[in-house]
Each structure stands twice: as structure tokens, then as C-alpha cells.
Amino acid sequence: MKNSRTKKLTTVGMLCALAYIAVAVGRIPVVLFLKYDPKDVVIVIGGLIFGPLTSLAMAVIVSVVEMVTISSTGVWGCMMNMISSCSFACTAAFFYKRRHTRSGAVAALACGVACQIAVMMLWNWLAAPVYMGYPREAVEALLLTAFLPFNLLKGGLNAGITFLIYKPVVTTLRRLHLVER
Known part of the structure; x- marks a missing residue:
């Protein structure tokens, strides 16, 4: 039992490090102040393997480490x-935990993208005036012209990349006895 917990903790730590590296070297400016980075691919893979609480922990850890090392957006950006x-x-x-199949993965990733878009549209509307110092009217004008296309692109890329690499990553981790079958 202890060996299994140690392997899980080590594997999650390794995935957090990979997600951080993805932020540090894979950041691509898209529009305005919005930048794409593939860290969510690694975070969702951790969640698909170990469950949603692992995704939550990884997201918090990677965001905080990013904030204190390479980010210029401070607490608002971290949040x-x-x-x-x-x-x-x-x-x-x-x-995905409820339907562990290929079609289940597609549906789960699509639900993740839809949720992310809805949540980020709301949070950009709420937080951007405070965070960016923009008037609410300016933020509202950006919702459909900048935030929505960015989040569609980001979510689509993250879901597509995850779908393509999940199986080979899990197969490798199983071969290394880092995750159970």
C-alpha cells in the first residue's frame, strides 16, 4: 500500500513538473494579453489517470509555482x-471516470472544453475590469471578439492533444509500473 502511494505521489509530482515546463517553454501569445500554453494537457492527463482531485491539486500547484517564478500577472493571474x-x-x-472508453474520453474532453469556455467567459467578465483595469463595457466588447475565440482555440487544442497522447503516455507509465492497470 505504501509503495503504491509513493508511486502515485512521485508520478503526480513528475506530471506537475512537466506541466510547469510546458508553461515555461510552450507559452504562445495569441491575442491581446492572452497566451496559450499546453499545461492543461498534462494536468488533464493526471486527472484522467488518478481522478478529478488530482487535477485540482495539480492545477493549484502548477499555478502557484508559475506565479512565484515566471508569471508577471500576480495573484489575479494565478487565480x-x-x-x-x-x-x-x-x-x-x-x-471520464464514469465512462472509461474512447467515446467516453471524447465526451469527457468535450464537456471539459464546454465547461472551461462557460466558466472563463463569466470569470473574464467579472475579473478583467478589476485585474486589467478595463471598464466593464470594454471587457464586454472583448467577450465575443477575443475571449470566446481564445478559449475555443485553447480548449480545442488541449482536448485534441490530450486525446492524441493520452494512450501512449498511460501505456508508458504502466510499462514503468508508475500507474496501475
């Missing part, structure tokens, strides 16, 4: 990163 990552990864992991 927005956590909310975005959790809404996608925890939702996908929750639904």
Missing part, C-alpha cells in the same frame, strides 16, 4: 489560471 485549468481538467476527469 484565473487555477479556475481555467480546473474547469477543464476536473470536469473531463470527472466524466
Whole structure:
């Protein structure tokens, strides 16, 4: 039992490190101040393997480490990163846990993308005026022209990449005896 917990903790720690590396080297400016990074791919893989609470823990850990090391967005950016990552990864992991099939994975990832888009549209509307110092009217004008397309792109890329690499990643982790069958 102890060996299993140690393996899980080590594997989750390794996945957190990979997610952080994805932020540090994979950040791509998209529109305005919005940047895409593939960290959510790693976070959702952790959740698909170990469950939604693991996604939650990974999102918090990676966002906080990002905030104190390489981010210039401070506490607001950290909070927005956590909310975005959790809404996608925890939702996908929750639904995948109920239907562990290829079609279940597609449905779970689609639910994760839909949840992330809805949640981030609301949070951008609520937080951007405070966080960015923009008037609410300016933020409302950006919702459909910047935030929605960005979140569609981000969610679609994260879901697509996850779908393509999940099985090979899990197979490798199983071969290394880091996750159970």
C-alpha cells in the first residue's frame, strides 16, 4: 500500500513538473494579453489517470509555482489560471471516470472544453475590469471578439492533444509500473 502511494505521489509530482515546463517553454501569445500554453494537457492527463482531485491539486500547484517564478500577472493571474485549468481538467476527469472508453474520453474532453469556455467567459467578465483595469463595457466588447475565440482555440487544442497522447503516455507509465492497470 505504501509503495503504491509513493508511486502515485512521485508520478503526480513528475506530471506537475512537466506541466510547469510546458508553461515555461510552450507559452504562445495569441491575442491581446492572452497566451496559450499546453499545461492543461498534462494536468488533464493526471486527472484522467488518478481522478478529478488530482487535477485540482495539480492545477493549484502548477499555478502557484508559475506565479512565484515566471508569471508577471500576480495573484489575479494565478487565480484565473487555477479556475481555467480546473474547469477543464476536473470536469473531463470527472466524466471520464464514469465512462472509461474512447467515446467516453471524447465526451469527457468535450464537456471539459464546454465547461472551461462557460466558466472563463463569466470569470473574464467579472475579473478583467478589476485585474486589467478595463471598464466593464470594454471587457464586454472583448467577450465575443477575443475571449470566446481564445478559449475555443485553447480548449480545442488541449482536448485534441490530450486525446492524441493520452494512450501512449498511460501505456508508458504502466510499462514503468508508475500507474496501475
